[in-house]
Amino acid sequence: MRQTLRFGRVAGIPVGAHWSALGIVALVVVALGSGVLATAAPGAGRTAYWVAGVVIGLLLMASLLAHELAHALTAKRCGMEVESVTLWALGGVTEFRDEARTPAGEVATAAAGPAASLLLSGLAFAVAAVLPPGVPRAAAAWLAMMNLILGVFNLLPGSPLDGGRVLHGLLWSRYGDRARADAGAARSGYGIGLALTFAGFMVIWVWSPLGGMWLVITGWYIAGAARSEILSRTARRGLGGVSVRDVMTATPDLAPAWLTVQGLVDTVVLGSHQSVFPVVGFDGAPLGVVSLESLLAVPAERRADTRVEALVMGQKPPRVLSPDDDAAALLERPSRTGGLRAVVVEGGLVTGMITDADLGRTLQQALLRPAAPV
Numbered sequence: 211m212r213q214t215l216r217f218g219r220v221a222g223i224p225v226g227a228h229w230s231a232l233g234i235v236a237l238v239v240v241a242l243g244s245g246v247l248a249t250a251a252p253g254a255g256r257t258a259y260w261v262a263g264v265v266i267g268l269l270l271m272a273s274l275l276a277h278e279l280a281h282a283l284t285a286k287r288c289g290m291e292v293e294s295v296t297l298w299a300l301g302g303v304t305e306f307r308d309e310a311r312t313p314a315g316e317v318a319t320a321a322a323g324p325a326a327s328l329l330l331s332g333l334a335f336a337v338a339a340v341l342p343p344g345v346p347r348a349a350a351a352w353l354a355m356m357n358l359i360l361g362v363f364n365l366l367p368g369s370p371l372d373g374g375r376v377l378h379g380l381l382w383s384r385y386g387d388r389a390r391a392d393a394g395a396a397r398s399g400y401g402i403g404l405a406l407t408f409a410g411f412m413v414i415w416v417w418s419p420l421g422g423m424w425l426v427i428t429g430w431y432i433a434g435a436a437r438s439e440i441l442s443r444t445a446r447r448g449l450g451g452v453s454v455r456d457v458m459t460a461t462p463d464l465a466p467a468w469l470t471v472q473g474l475v476d477t478v479v480l481g482s483h484q485s486v487f488p489v490v491g492f493d494g495a496p497l498g499v500v501s502l503e504s505l506l507a508v509p510a511e512r513r514a515d516t517r518v519e520a521l522v523m524g525q526k527p528p529r530v531l532s533p534d535d536d537a538a539a540l541l542e543r544p545s546r547t548g549g550l551r552a553v554v555v556e557g558g559l560v561t562g563m564i565t566d567a568d569l570g571r572t573l574q575q576a577l578l579r580p581a582a583p584v
């Protein structure tokens with residue numbers, strides 16, 4: 211996730227916030243300033259509620275940061291590389307460069323976040339307990355409650371929640387098989403997501419539409435994330451040990467940039483099985499890509515005097531991979547024009563290309579192989 215605002219580095223890890231994190235602060239400030247605190251500690255001035263709202267909004271962001279940093283620092287201690295810690299609209303996210311090496315490391319890393327939240331909750335409750343009745347006490351109690359919810363909710367045992375990672379680590383250590391643990395944790399996440407969605411509908415029906423709606427949205431989000439995790443892990447494993455060379459369409463028909471569209475159609479396109487063509491310059495380097503659609507978009511009367519070069523002008527150059535690259539890299543970014551995922555270049559020349567169709571075929575072949583995972 212891109213960081214709009216950089217706070218600095220903690221143990222070498224860049225810590226920052228995406229602008230969407232302002233949404234949480236705004237929500238908290240408005241909720242506390244306009245009602246929650248006035249109900250909990252009536253009689254104080256309006257200004258006191260809004261000031262407390264801002265302070266608690268910022269403290270909640272600090273709590274989210276502490277939760278993520280607990281993940282990040284524990285991960286580092288367990289030998290994992292951490293890319294960044296970022297706050298955004300749905301809380302915090304820690305991005306890792308690699309996966310946990312051991313089940314114990316995975317359990318410790320996943321549990322550290324909720325542990326930090328529960329610790330902060332206890333701290334805030336203790337502060338609230340010693341304060342006299344009033345706005346600061348109500349504010350501290352509210353912060354304590356939020357951290358408690360954050361800690362407990364994240365411990366629900368289903369991927370993608372922290373509890374799901376804990377479950378994954380435990381299953382991994384029990385089965386000694388990561389793939390089986392993947393499937394178990396993701397399935398559990400899917401079940402929890404659906405259960406939360408169902409509970410949300412029940413709450414809407416018998417109690418409060420607003421609280422229920424929140425549960426429905428969160429549950430649905432978790433179920434969706436668990437499902438896409440099942441799919442992406444299957445895909446990743448399907449491509450494990452596969453190189454770009456194994457996936458690519460070798461020596462594809464190319465579109466020389468200097469030809470006219472009509473020239474390209476006559477000499478290349480009409481005799482080809484491809485629907486997308488890498489465009490190359492005089493030196494053989496890839497400049498872009500044209501598809502049958504982009505050729506059809508050129509009016510018939512202009513095909514004789516429009517050069518292929520003009521069609522790729524302003525186009526971002528295609529992704530370039532080498533034949534020995536890991537095919538799993540193809541999953542990182544979506545396809546572009548005509549379903550082209552990447553152009554394969556060897557010694558400066560285009561020797562292959564990979565389309566969605568190539569990738570789909572490889573994934574399906576992997577699933578058909580004996581002992582297919584999941």
Ligand SMILES: [Zn+2]
Nearest residue numbers: 323324364372
């Ligand atoms: Zn967490």
